[in-house]
Amino acid sequence: MLSTDRLKGKNIVITGASGGIGAEIARLCATRGANLVLLARSIDKLKSMKQDLTKYGVRVDVHRLDVADTDAVQAVFSKVLADIGHVDVLVNNAGFGVFRHAHEAPVDEIKSMFDVNVIGLMACTGMVLHGMRSRRIGHIINVASQAAKIATPKSSVYAATKHAVLGYSNSLRMELSDLDVYVTTVNPGPIATDFFNIADEQGTYVKNIKRFMLQPEYVAKQVVDRMLTPVREINLPRWMNAGSIIYSLFPRTFERLGKRAFNQK
Template identity: 40%
Template structure:
């Protein structure tokens, strides 16, 4: 543990579990004041308490459903009461569900976009204004390798993550004149509760074991790049390479994806 983030304020959405939880605790372990958002009050408060114990700095928990714009507004109002300065925003909130697109429930598709894309964009807009005014800050948005490499039964989820990636690319250009940085993190499969919803059969997890990432390792890398000008972090290296090759050879990439990467 270090004091590299002492007196820095880090906001994390989706902080009650998975990568969000790991980013919150990694930041607190480096001395940051953390502001945590998620839907589950009991888990969120436990993580805030753990973060405070690690950092000795304040840790705030705000119960927020990222699919509800009114809740996002209300939380933002509370955030500006406890801090006037935000150094890092890490948007981890999101979920996915696998299945053939034609057969998917439209409510599930809508909900994915409300949380993964629209909630992220709306909250980023509010925090981004603060960062523009202070002429500093960094926004970290979680996309996914799925937003770069197509696999079957993930059309809606992949589309939502592709939207996050492109949103971040444009936002990076718009905020650069104000000294605000934007980084996209695109992980492959991660050992989290994500697959409890996305892959109830368990088949996909079984087939991608060798690519699975530890959320703590992902969080360490994310926090390591706080303050840097890195525009994109793709994990693991093998899937990052696959994404590059797909762009170069999309026809071959489609065939390989069907054969090897679509085992859901």
């Protein structure tokens, strides 16, 4: 059984912390005694969370940050490091997607998805890497997706960004393997959050897969339980991850048999 006091007094930074699994991860970390730095575009939501989470007797700092703005990433993380000294765990949770056929995706939307999901994640990671390397301890948790393993119709751009996150994480993990700095990717299937308010404009995808959707509280617990442990990936749900393994072995057959399900967006 994993120790629940492993996070006590640790400094944990979470991007995209104002809602969904980011907010749930923050709440669970606070209950386990971790100090938090919460980053998101909605500062009002973060301030409200701060009022609620400080009841656990932990330090909670909040900053407005759009991770797509790399200058802002540098400025905010520089202030964070000056305030708290070091980061023990970075959770790169900020991200968004839009379900669209490839020929319908405007270039600005494509760039925006890459700026948030990939460049922003890399920029935030780069701001904590030097400290983790020099201290020879730390954990970088990158929230990817099962879309990083199984691309489906109408998610070409989103899947491409998550494939990039997976590739970056795998390379980074090898770079840090001798330094006791861990890198974990979280690859969940659909989660019942506001993500789909943007991603699924027509509401058809949510309607079709609602009964299979993960709850953010469950996903958050799987992540927090594994903080500061050398876990390579967290794949949820297990049956969907089994599908990704079969897909890697028999891609043509998997795409043919799964065509009907994949087109439910």
